[in-house]
Amino acid sequence: MTHLIHRNLRHTPPVAVSAFGMYMRDSAGKTYLDASGGAAVSSLGHSHPDVLAAMQAQMKSASYAHSGFFTTDVAEELAHRLATDAPGDLNHVYLVSGGSEAIEAALKLARQYFVEGGEPQRRVFIARRQSYHGNTLGALALGGNEARRRQFELLLMDVARVAPCYEYRDRPAGQDLQDYTAGLLAELEERIIEAGPQNVIGFCAEPVVGATLGAVPATPGYFKGVRALCDRYGILFIADEVMCGMGRTGTLYAIEQDGVVPDLVALGKGLAAGYQPVGAVLARDHVVERVRNGSGVFQHGHTYNAHPVAAAAALAVQKVIRRDCLLGAVTVRGATFRRMLRDAFGAHRNVGDIRGRGLFVGLELVQDRDTKRPFDPDLKLHAAVKEQAMACGLMVYPMGGTIDGRRGDHILLAPPFIATEAD
Numbered sequence: 001m002t003h004l005i006h007r008n009l010r011h012t013p014p015v016a017v018s019a020f021g022m023y024m025r026d027s028a029g030k031t032y033l034d035a036s037g038g039a040a041v042s043s044l045g046h047s048h049p050d051v052l053a054a055m056q057a058q059m060k061s062a063s064y065a066h067s068g069f070f071t072t073d074v075a076e077e078l079a080h081r082l083a084t085d086a087p088g089d090l091n092h093v094y095l096v097s098g099g100s101e102a103i104e105a106a107l108k109l110a111r112q113y114f115v116e117g118g119e120p121q122r123r124v125f126i127a128r129r130q131s132y133h134g135n136t137l138g139a140l141a142l143g144g145n146e147a148r149r150r151q152f153e154l155l156l157m158d159v160a161r162v163a164p165c166y167e168y169r170d171r172p173a174g175q176d177l178q179d180y181t182a183g184l185l186a187e188l189e190e191r192i193i194e195a196g197p198q199n200v201i202g203f204c205a206e207p208v209v210g211a212t213l214g215a216v217p218a219t220p221g222y223f224k225g226v227r228a229l230c231d232r233y234g235i236l237f238i239a240d241e242v243m244c245g246m247g248r249t250g251t252l253y254a255i256e257q258d259g260v261v262p263d264l265v266a267l268g269k270g271l272a273a274g275y276q277p278v279g280a281v282l283a284r285d286h287v288v289e290r291v292r293n294g295s296g297v298f299q300h301g302h303t304y305n306a307h308p309v310a311a312a313a314a315l316a317v318q319k320v321i322r323r324d325c326l327l328g329a330v331t332v333r334g335a336t337f338r339r340m341l342r343d344a345f346g347a348h349r350n351v352g353d354i355r356g357r358g359l360f361v362g363l364e365l366v367q368d369r370d371t372k373r374p375f376d377p378d379l380k381l382h383a384a385v386k387e388q389a390m391a392c393g394l395m396v397y398p399m400g401g402t403i404d405g406r407r408g409d410h411i412l413l414a415p416p417f418i419a420t421e422a423d
């Protein structure tokens, strides 16, 4: 007998048979309200007619074109849109097939940038302890998610680490926000100097942390400080916007709200809102020009790069976001959503923090909100909450357990941008 391998090999999840708008239905006829967009993916909800029509039209014209032979109008137009709306001179777009591959491509482009600039000794990436950048070996090495890394540690490249910007847990009572931020930046500078700036390729971080912390934005000035350090020491700043990008926080790129321009940006999830598996890397002029004037070839070709149907889905999603003014809607609905959550859970003794930006919202679960004492990780409370929610017909995205020796349970809510107050 043959079987599909599920994430949990001892458990077969419900069978999804239909999905429409905010809702999914399983084969038993049960309906689920999708309050997490899967894993912060389905920003337009399910079965959006414009996206389906665009995919169908593309399938009828050219359903596949290998990027080593052809380009397509949809891929070119998508790149043009993403770059036009990106901050600064992030003018170049490389299309891949998902978030992890976007990170792999960003790491390789960053390395190639220095090799082609005559600095082949550069090999160090710096990332934050509580971070998640994907599940392929390079991306897994970069991220600090202990549970996902554990069995593969021996295979992972060394990455230098600094603390995340996690004010709720890490800012001591009485410490000024500016001093807290300055301390984090001092640690980053220390790490660059320790590695030798001439050996460092870049620093990678999620502008709003998703899967390891639950929608945690940086403190004011943090990313301005990161940008300044990267400039001072001549290293690249890579923003991982796989989860927080593409409008989820109320601006197309989350980093816009921090007022800086990264050298590279990784995208996935919301780019095609789940209609197709697609990711992208955006790069600034100076990065691409160096490779163009050097070897002329970016050494990262995959079979499905710039897949035309994926590009058509992403382009349609991008058009709907703009046409229906969804960025503004995310800001307004996000504020309403957080207010509703605070009204409902703000005084709950097991809800320590309600945070986020736009429709990217996290709840941190604690034993006691005054002491912030977390639950025992063996309880796997976040998983139990997910299970209970599913039993009630509600999809929420759980995360937690032990990450970098620290415990925590978080629930991520990332509803589609079309969600109404009633939803």
Ligand code: PLP
Residues within 6 Å of the ligand: 039, 098, 099, 100, 101, 103, 132, 133, 134, 135, 206, 210, 211, 240, 241, 242, 243, 244, 268, 269
């Ligand atoms: N980067 C971040 C910030 C993510 O949240 C994820 C996935 O959750 C990834 C990268 C990896 O993306 P994918 O699962 O599409 O490969």
